[in-house]
Amino acid sequence: MSPIRSVLVIGAGVSGMTSAIRLAESGFAVEVITRDDPEQTTSCAAGALWGPYLAEDPRIAPWSERTLTVLDELAREPSLTGVSSVLGLEAARIPAPVPAWATALRGFRIATREELGEYSNGWWYEAPLVDMPAYLKFLRARLDDLRITITTGVVVSALDPRFAAGRIIVNCTGMGAAKLTGDTELHPVRGQLVVVPNPGIDQFFAEHDESPDPTYLLPHGDLLVLGGSIQDGIADKSGDPGIAAAIQERCARIDPRVRGLEVIEHRVGVRPARPGIRLEHERTPGGVDVVHNYGHGGVGVTVSWGCAYDVAALAMAIA
Numbered sequence: 140m141s142p143i144r145s146v147l148v149i150g151a152g153v154s155g156m157t158s159a160i161r162l163a164e165s166g167f168a169v170e171v172i173t174r175d176d177p178e179q180t181t182s183c184a185a186g187a188l189w190g191p192y193l194a195e196d197p198r199i200a201p202w203s204e205r206t207l208t209v210l211d212e213l214a215r216e217p218s219l220t221g222v223s224s225v226l227g228l229e230a231a232r233i234p235a236p237v238p239a240w241a242t243a244l245r246g247f248r249i250a251t252r253e254e255l256g257e258y259s260n261g262w263w264y265e266a267p268l269v270d271m272p273a274y275l276k277f278l279r280a281r282l283d284d285l286r287i288t289i290t291t292g293v294v295v296s297a298l299d300p301r302f303a304a305g306r307i308i309v310n311c312t313g314m315g316a317a318k319l320t321g322d323t324e325l326h327p328v329r330g331q332l333v334v335v336p337n338p339g340i341d342q343f344f345a346e347h348d349e350s351p352d353p354t355y356l357l358p359h360g361d362l363l364v365l366g367g368s369i370q371d372g373i374a375d376k377s378g379d380p381g382i383a384a385a386i387q388e389r390c391a392r393i394d395p396r397v398r399g400l401e402v403i404e405h406r407v408g409v410r411p412a413r414p415g416i417r418l419e420h421e422r423t424p425g426g427v428d429v430v431h432n433y434g435h436g437g438v439g440v441t442v443s444w445g446c447a448y449d450v451a452a453l454a455m456a457i458a
């Protein structure tokens with residue numbers, strides 16, 4: 140029997156960490172290299188509510204379902220994992236059909252007129268809500284348990300056979316893939332969130348409409364995460380005070396308890412967006428096997444475990 144090949148995962152955001160875990164669980168010897176510490180990644184800035192929004196890619200639904208199963212399991216121990224199962228209301232200003240995935244979730248029901256305020260229609264459901272700073276720490280601990288080492292470093296030539304040195308390369312570099320692979324379809328979409336003390340809110344609110352300034356309130360224990368913003372083409376990670384103030388004001392219209400709360404933290408991340416997630420095997424002319432797993436836009440947490448299972452399956456097929 141030939142020895143199982145080693146794998147180098149580039150990236151320690153949610154895509155890199157979950158891929159590394161599935162690869163190690165599948166029997167590979169796994170190492171991770173990352174430019175940034177996990178808490179400096181886009182993943183750490185996410186809200187992060189499970190919800191398969193980019194339904195036009197047919198792979199999103201199965202990836203999301205698999206992730207839902209894993210996150211539901213992790214939500215049994217929220218204080219350990221950072222994952223909670225939370226009931227909330229999703230509401231649309233422009234009347235919208237209820238997505239099929241929502242109707243299958245626990246607690247699903249159509250919202251009453253009294254519950255909707257200035258919105259046209261809406262629906263309640265229970266979904267995993269992920270406290271990303273805590274969750275990334277939990278994933279990091281699982282990497283340690285699986286004896287996966289994380290090294291800090293910038294990879295400049297992932298496709299160079301001398302760099303790969305016989306290993307399978309798993310590319311989970313988010314926006315970094317633009318430089319690493321020359322992918323011109325990848326583009327930054329900046330998002331901004333405001334973190335305030337939680338005044339006692341235990342249900343989420345999420346606006347359904349496709350707008351550049353979606354409003355949402357996500358309770359994470361003692362903290363409340365307020366959103367959001369969608370700025371296509373902007374890669375600068377500095378926060379905009381005007382956007383932060385507008386977020387807080389919009390959220391205060393949903394729940395007046397939010398008005399005037401002291402801001403604890405501004406979170407800014409750059410979503411790695413492209414027309415479709417790139418998850419595929421590439422064998423370079425130099426003979427390097429690369430499994431790409433990047434370009435998750437605004438659904439990277441939602442699809443993370445589904446993608447990680449497929450990364451491991453592709454690696455098994457080429458090992």
Ligand SMILES: Cc1cc2nc3c(=O)[nH]c(=O)nc-3n(C[C@H](O)[C@H](O)[C@H](O)COP(=O)(O)OP(=O)(O)OC[C@H]3O[C@@H](n4cnc5c(N)ncnc54)[C@H](O)[C@@H]3O)c2cc1C
Nearest residue numbers: 150151152154174175182188294313315330408439440441
């Ligand atoms: C404000 C905001 C809210 C969001 N809300 C949600 C939500 O509610 N639900 C949801 O599912 N998703 C949400 N997202 C999207 C989600 O955060 C992303 O899709 C996801 O984090 C992408 O993860 P990733 O691991 O692929 O990339 P990243 O988190 O960006 O990680 C990339 C990794 O690659 C490393 N890297 C890059 N280039 C190199 C290199 N050359 N060499 C070495 N390492 C390199 C980086 O250091 C980093 O470790 C949100 C995003 C934002 C910004």
